[in-house]
Amino acid sequence: MEQHDKKIVLFPKWKEKIEARAFQALRNKRFEEALENLNTLLDYQVSNQEIDIAKLTCLIELGRQREAELLCEELLTKKDDHYFAYVHIYATLLFQANKYEGVAELIEDVFEDENTIPEPYLSQLTTLRSLNSTLLKQQTDQQLTVTLKQLKEAVEKQDDVMQWHLVNHLNDSDISLYNSIFLEMLKDEEVNPIVKTVIISLLQANTYDELIEIVKFSDKMYINPNDFPYMTDHPFYQKIKKELETLEQDNPSLHALADQLLYRYFFVVYPFINEDMDISLLKEAIIYLVSASFMDEEALNQTKIKESLALYIEDLLYYEKVYFSLMKE
Template sequence: MQQPENVILFPKWRNVLEEESLAALKARRFEEALEKLNKLLSYQVNSYEIISGKLICLIELGRYKEAQEICEDVLQQKDKYYYHYLHIYLTVLFQTNQYDLLMEQVEEEFEKQELPAVLKEQFDQLYEMSSKMKADVVVEHTTAYLDDLEQAIAAKDYQKQWRLIEELRRTKSEPTRNVLALLAADNIHPVIKTAIIVWLQDIEYEETVEIHKWGKNIQLKPQAIGDIHNHALAREILLLISDLEQKNPTLHELLKQLLYHYIYVRFPILPANKEAESIATALKAIGTKYLNIHDRLGKEQQNINDYIEEIEQCETLYSSVIEES
């Protein structure tokens, strides 16, 4: 527990604690050294020697998370020991395989152009090593994910398939021919095909792919079909239901969710923009039914039954694969 700020540590006792902590540190008795250093820190004795000593103890004891938090805290102070702490921080990131964060931090330091020459070469080496290690990890993980994906497809485990594809997308892995072939396969869930297409868009895949979906066969370049979150059809439908945002926010949010799920399942084979009004009406019919709101549609209801059926089918397909919190 930290002592009140007005409690002062007697110089003699402070000197004893500092000497004992240093002796324990040199003798690699890190638990003992950490205990004494924490005692000093509780009395606001927070010199560079004390803090760096504690960081060494934490790293040697494998308590990297605590060391990282302390580094991130002291780096905010930007005092004369900034680069000493920064070097320790980068070491912690490297030891814990946080290569992206390490590389990002080094890039920021290089951009400032204030890095001492003596450190630049060390940071360059850390950056290169991190880049290589990151690439190795991606290759290793990609192989494992692809093997697991093959097994998940054989087992028809759609949720696992989706999670694995999301991991492959997150790591920006390159798709194999077997993965691309899934887009044209009859036995692959439409949600899984959408996930693959989004993955291809994320990595800016430039080749033409063949897709069999929603009863149609098409060939296209993933980069040419636009962002699933910003499709023209979705924008038009959102405009048609925008009046509900003020009138009934709960209904509006539900319709937005239903619309996104519908677009996601069908993507990239979507209805024509001229069907936006009918789809918007169908969404309202489904939403009012889900929320037990009485809304008379009359003849309009009869004209949108096919859309209602399709949207509800897409909702079932989406929720069978993707679990949202």
């Protein structure tokens, strides 16, 4: 229904008549009819808590969950005397829809200033908070169990793309359930090295404090994730980044491409960092490759490359291929 000009108001008798029709329809569970009349009132800027709650009731009864949620959010922004009533209704609405994470976010936000919550809302929200916490944990545990099963299947099928999506799905999760399969995947030559890098970062984020074995490209090493530097914090990575900073002022576009190439290279090889590499040659190889994207074939063919530099270029190209073999999916 179109919004009427705010200057136009309903005559009191018409307002009373439409209100009466709306609430009579609501009592008789004719929710579509009630909603139509309530919207007419709202179009004429006739609004109060009773009308807002009535509209919310209609939306819920008609199964229009998303509209009901949006209305709750709109009512919360009013920050009026009925704020905590709206919080309780919204939290209950989300809870009944099994949106436990949304309930937790809403209630925790309100409980940051618990002393301002009046009764009976404090008791009601405290009870809902406790129950929601239990169900949220159950829901999260169920999701993690399903993901674990899917990950095991993806490893068995050597499905790199599915493994990639599943391990990335675990950010901000308690991964203790996955420790065993992660340790096996890190030793498995068939698991994509990029997936292994994500697993290492998950173990680091969860402060896994034991020695682990990692195999990449037939090389093996042992690290403790809890005290091993994150990929982008690694001193060697930082050294090369600093070397590339000289490009930033002269050619920002080239610098951005060089920075991305460096990141992709480390993402593939980490934590196998050969600190004996010649930083100047690695920098030169990176700049050559990103510059090549702006050069025509004739210019490229005329460019002479010394053998030592060619080896670094070859390595970078190989690891680029490994990176995009998964990322292009």
